Amino acid sequence: MWHRLPGNIRTTNIGAKFSVKAENMTVRVHDMANPVQLFHSNIPVVLVGHFSGQIFISHQIILKHVATYIAAHPDRISTVSGKKL
Numbered sequence: 001m002w003h004r005l006p007g008n009i010r011t012t013n014i015g016a017k018f019s020v021k022a023e024n025m026t027v028r029v030h031d032m033a034n035p036v037q038l039f040h041s042n043i044p045v046v047l048v049g050h051f052s053g054q055i056f057i058s059h060q061i062i063l064k065h066v067a068t069y070i071a072a073h074p075d076r077i078s079t080v081s082g083k084k085l
Contacts, residue, residue, distance in 0.1 A: 002027070006041035015058075020045065031058045039063065 002020035009018040015031035029047060039045070039061060048060035 002045050002047065003042050004039065004045060009035070009039075011035075020047070020056075027056050028054065029056045029058050031061060033059055033061070035061055 002022045005019045005021055005026070009016055012030075015033050016035045017028070017030050019026050019028050021027075031047075032049075043063055046062040047056060047058040048062065049056055049058035051057070
């Protein structure tokens with residue numbers, strides 16, 4: 001799982017540029033779609049795309065949502081039927 005490094009996101013006219021890190025490896029990413037609103041530093045992400053040389057070209061960002069979000073914001077979560085948890 002990759003984590004976006006703090007303070008390094010730059011928006012472009014077609015997406016964003018940023019770096020991610022896993023273990024001791026850092027990879028530069030050029031995202032070709034708009035990053036999702038919850039895309040912040042140190043949030044685990046899955047990037048869909050391919051490498052072009054040393055840069056990863058991403059066309060989708062998938063965020064990992066953790067159970068602590070539900071515990072911290074129970075008023076924001078509802079079931080498929082629309083009922084609050």
